[in-house]
Amino acid sequence: MKVTLTRKATPQEIINLGWEVLTKEMGPLDATRFWMYVTRGEGDSVLGFKRMWKGKSVEEIHQEILKAKENGEI
Numbered sequence: 028m029k030v031t032l033t034r035k036a037t038p039q040e041i042i043n044l045g046w047e048v049l050t051k052e053m054g055p056l057d058a059t060r061f062w063m064y065v066t067r068g069e070g071d072s073v074l075g076f077k078r079m080w081k082g083k084s085v086e087e088i089h090q091e092i093l094k095a096k097e098n099g100e101i
Contacts, residue, residue, distance in 0.1 A: 042078065046058070046079055049061060049062070055083075056091060056095045057100075059079060059080075062075065
């Protein structure tokens with residue numbers, strides 16, 4: 028999704044674009060950690076994580092966690 032200057036982006040579009048950039052540059056694990064740090068104590072974290080992991084199966088998330096553990100990232 029590319030937001031252009033010809034129209035105002037919706038809050039959800041900005042969130043989605045931000046998440047795309049974070050996961051592309053940082054990977055899903057560090058992007059999730061970043062999101063947890065900057066949103067600590069605010070809002071509904073379950074909804075936030077559902078949004079962040081949207082489109083991934085539980086197995087895909089599980090495999091990423093196992094890989095991160097194996098690599099000493101967590």
